[in-house]
Amino acid sequence: MKTFNFFHQHILLWIALIGIAAFIACSKKDAPGGTPEIYSVRLTDPTKADSTFTGAFPGKMIAVIGNNLGDIQKIYINDQEVSFNTNYCTATSAIFTIPGDLILTGTNPELSNEIRIETNRGVAKYAFHIYSPAPEIHRITLKYPATPGENLKIFGANFYEIQKVVFESTTGTSVGVLDYTVSNDYNIIDLTIPPGVQDGRLVVYCYTDSVSIPFSTNVAPPTIKTFSSDMPIIGDLAYITGDYFIEVTSLNINGEFTIPASDLLVSNSNDTLYFRLPKAPSKGGVVTITAAGGNSNSPKAFYPVENVVLNWDNIGAYSWGDNNEAVVADGSKIPYVSTGTCYRIFGKPGAWQYWWGNLSNDAVYPTTNIIPANTPIENLVLRFECYMSESLAPASFEIQLKGNGDQMVVDYLPRDKNSNKAVTGKWITCDIALSKFTAATDYAGFAAIANTGLGIFTKNKSDNADVNVDVYFDNFRIVDITK
Secondary structure, three states: OOOOOHHHHHHHHHHHHHHHHHHHHHHHHOOOOOOOEEEEEEEOOHHHOOOEOOEEOOOOEEEEEEEOOOOEEEEEEOOEEEOOOHHHEOOOEEEEEOOOOOOOOOOOOOOOOEEEEEEOOEEEEEEOEEOOOOOEEEEEEEOOOOOOOOEEEEEEEOOOOEEEEEEEEOOOOEEEOOOEEEOOOOOEEEEEOOOOOOOEEEEEEEOOOEEEEEEOOOOOOOEEEEEOOOOOOOOOEEEEEEEOOOOOOEEEEOOOEEEEHHHOEEOOOOOEEEEEOOOOOOOOEOEEEEEOOEEEEOOOOEOOHHHEEEOOOOOOEEEEEOOEEEEOOOOOOOOOOOOOOEEEEEEOOOOOEEEEEEEEEEOOOOOOOOOOOOOEHHHEEEEEEEEEOOOOOOEEEEEEEOOOOOOOEEEEOOOOOOOOOOOOOOEEEEEEEHHHOOOOOEHHHHHOOOOOEEEEEEEEOOOOOOOOEEEEEEEEEEEEOOO
């Protein structure tokens, strides 16, 4: 049986099509030994043989169409010699790939934007642009209100071959920027705000593509998107993401107390606010950020005490187990901070140990007054805070709710819900879909199960007898992630 090589057949078919087309169109000019010429550049897809173009990204395979291209000695793009296969070259075409590591005119404008083919009968040139990566805008910084003559910085990436920078208003007018510079890394544009700018968007037009970001002459109100945790450990560094965290003056927690600006830290991009919760609010609510643009309330509940099922302080209690202890952090040793009592599982489970490090508890599950009875079970997660001193693997946990030994989460390794990584040396927030613990389809069905158990059981399903386990848990709660 012969091996069928689709790639080579595809290329040979393309060369044949090119040859036929070139013969019909150029036969009168095909004097043997003539000066090489390039007429166009095409894709190597036979179905697009009529499509020509004058630019492409690195890594693209192209077909150069011309005349007297036989006996090619060298091919250059942007003044850099590129490799080619003579089997894919004829008198009327040359097929080759644009190198992925080609130096582009975006970083070196002294280079020629052209394809150059050298034969023993002369040189053929064709204007052709190798595109730089598309530009990106991550954020802008300026002192509000936007005043003509003041400085504005655009932070992003790939600001190559800028054609223009323009403020485009919502009314259809536009004001071009005349005074700007680009950093050596092509990731910052430093400009002077021109007269006449209005609310709308700020656009950077590059040769490859354009990119924009909303722009307001006055600072916009802050917006809150996500929490690192909706119930951060007291004293631990937490954060809120959003936009326009500019000149933040305070963070109010659920209407109960306020964290002043002196205890807050805002990222340079004005989209992340860091804080440490000094104490626990008494009930769930919303946080409010006050900044230069006004106030903003969080769209999701913060510190949902009502949803807690186990915290070993005033909700739920330890029942039985081994290789565990109650811990109240004192700042001198791991985990350094805690919200009252947390529970620790620690020690060295032996090889193939299936009955070690048990932590069985009586939990207090929210009523249907807190979580509506008709809430789909797939909307709910078991959320908790976790601190791992070091990597847990190859040990793992089995977690059980309401005594359901037939539907436990097995081989579980805690992962931070924000990064999906098994982070060690800090408190992280973990989510497990509630549907993994029960066959109930809504919360009413789950709540009706007459069992209050919440069990964590450590297993070492390996022959490694030198596994160290040192993990802390707190604030188990059931939350609706759709709200």
